Amino acid sequence: MKRNPNEVHSTTIRRKIEMFCHKCGAQMVEGAAFCHKCGTKVVYEEDAAQPAEQAAVSAAPVAAVPMRSTNTMTNQDNFKEFVDNHIQATTKFRSAEDLLKNSKPQMFLWLCFGIPAVIGLVAGGPIGALLFGLVFGHTARWIAGGIIRNRYIAETVGRYEGEIDVCDLLRFLNEHLGYLHPYIHEGKLNTGILSFPFGIKQKSTAIIHVIPDKENAGADSWKYVFDAQNNPSTLSRIIGVTILSLIQIYEPKHTCLFKTVPILQAAMEYYLKQYRGKNNNVLS
Numbered sequence: 001m002k003r004n005p006n007e008v009h010s011t012t013i014r015r016k017i018e019m020f021c022h023k024c025g026a027q028m029v030e031g032a033a034f035c036h037k038c039g040t041k042v043v044y045e046e047d048a049a050q051p052a053e054q055a056a057v058s059a060a061p062v063a064a065v066p067m068r069s070t071n072t073m074t075n076q077d078n079f080k081e082f083v084d085n086h087i088q089a090t091t092k093f094r095s096a097e098d099l100l101k102n103s104k105p106q107m108f109l110w111l112c113f114g115i116p117a118v119i120g121l122v123a124g125g126p127i128g129a130l131l132f133g134l135v136f137g138h139t140a141r142w143i144a145g146g147i148i149r150n151r152y153i154a155e156t157v158g159r160y161e162g163e164i165d166v167c168d169l170l171r172f173l174n175e176h177l178g179y180l181h182p183y184i185h186e187g188k189l190n191t192g193i194l195s196f197p198f199g200i201k202q203k204s205t206a207i208i209h210v211i212p213d214k215e216n217a218g219a220d221s222w223k224y225v226f227d228a229q230n231n232p233s234t235l236s237r238i239i240g241v242t243i244l245s246l247i248q249i250y251e252p253k254h255t256c257l258f259k260t261v262p263i264l265q266a267a268m269e270y271y272l273k274q275y276r277g278k279n280n281n282v283l284s
Helices: 075-090 096-102 106-155 166-180 234-239 241-247 252-279
Strands: 019-021 062-064 158-161 188-190 193-198 204-212 221-230
Touching: 075 096, 075 166, 075 252, 096 252, 106 221, 106 252, 158 252, 166 188, 166 193, 166 252, 193 252, 204 252, 221 252
Parallel strands: 019 062
Antiparallel strands: 158 221, 188 193, 193 204, 204 221
């Protein structure tokens, strides 16, 4: 079939687009609905809405410009998308569910127990490997685990201005975190500390400390600090924490911290930047 020489045939070439938030300038994952840094929501017009003749072929960075959304997602779906985008941007996992199901401190365990076991095997055979692995492995786990956790906690501290209604924050987190995954159970509030039992058997608890930011010169500056703790079981009360620690390969609170902090971090950003302002949950 011959083409009419007077016809103009246009071809639209798609290339990978580098996206940057127009508000804070942070680079975002292509197709992201929120800026992972400042929380600005973005909505893009479909390419099909543009005439083919006006489609620009460019590899230059394109700013993510917020537009009026016609999205009919529920608040929980909106929240889930925000959290998943934050996890994609800050971790190697694709979603909150992926993080909760697949995040395991395997490298940490290999370093703590594998190296002493190899040394023990060379020095004293299988028995030496067992003894070195248990004694030095647990010692390394206790020391290294504490250092790693404390460093991670310091790196993930969040700050905000203006005191908030912590009871409203707890209500919001209970409503939205439970929608994400059943591993995060209903939380409680005690003197500025929000605690959320974690896991199927609830062997650990994820914690958020909401406290005044004394390091900041602002009179109304606050910060939130993440942490985790073990929940003593009946068995641990009977045989003692020291003996039980020799049975456990790693502490539940170590896993709890690294599984929940990215989720809680995103949840706090969403509450402060998307939810608080709309609902005026700021104490005067």
